[in-house]
Amino acid sequence: MADHKSVALLGTGIMGAAMARNLLRTGHTLRVWNRTRAKAEPLAADGAQVFGTAAEAVAGAATVITMLFDGTAVLDTMREAAPGLTSGAVWLQSTTVGVDDVPRLAAFGAEHGLLFVDGPVLGTKAPAEAGRLTNLAAGPDRARDALVSVHDAIGQRTVWAGDDGSTAAATRLKLVCNNWTLALTHATGESVALAKGLGIDPQSFLDTIEGGLMDCGYVHLKADAIARDDFAPSFALSNAAKDTRLILAAAQAAGVRMDVTEAGAERFRRAEATGHGDEDMAAGYFASFDD
Helix, strand or coil, rough: CCCCCCCEEEEECHHHHHHHHHHHHHHCCCEEECHHHCCCCCHHCCCEEEEECCCHHCCCEEEEEEECCHHHHHHHHHHHHHCCCCCEEEEECCCCCCCCCCHHHHHHHHCCEEEEEEEEEECCHHHHHCCCCCEEEEECCCHHHHHHHHHHEEEEEEEEEECHHHHHHHHHHHHHHHHHHHHHHHHHHHHHHHHHCCCCHHHHHHHCCCCCCCHHHHHHHHHHHHHHHCCCCCCCCCHHHHHHHHHHHHHHCCCCCCCHHHHHHHHHHHHHHCCCCCEHHHHHHHHHHCC
């Protein structure tokens, strides 16, 4: 019987590194790879084995997790990993990708005898570090059982959206949830900017809505970051811009107009153009000013 505590994690950025440390903390044997190896090396001190190639990292692993930038990066990486993949391994594909990407990834998994799970996560740096992500997943029952310890390590809750990963059921749910998060991010940035433009202390805005139906912990979190000029990335603006493009593509295919999201995409574009792409997505705030 496969030991599904033997895990390979491909991609050790902000989210991947946090997930890795929680897997190690909960007794998983972890093999890691990142295209820029220097980003993976610090995990060796936590007990991970760091490898120079994706194929080496996945060799013998019963569970493979991908946490990369987009669908193209996932497919390219898995093609590189192919010589080391074990038939029957579970592939938990946790990167946020496009709806159209998922069937291609699932087909690759089937071609290599993998149990494919469409498995993006909800959350940013802090919940990832605390092991309190929300796991979204779609895949066969056999994979569900195998992923219990992994899901428990990285998240506080798992929502199964379907039993066939190729349908992108979990990815579709993730894009809906992300759209809501991004809308809140833009509304917070614009409201703080408007307050400043009108000579109002932004804290007065927060104090006024506090405790009412319009209040939201996320608004306080992002408004506080803006007030402190602290844009250390919890979730990078460039990643949020990428997710926005995925949402718009999915909406267009479904015949749904997304006027607010389209405006948000333009805000992210302007913020990226002025050098804020590597900062937290709250830096979309700067799109409110011409200078």
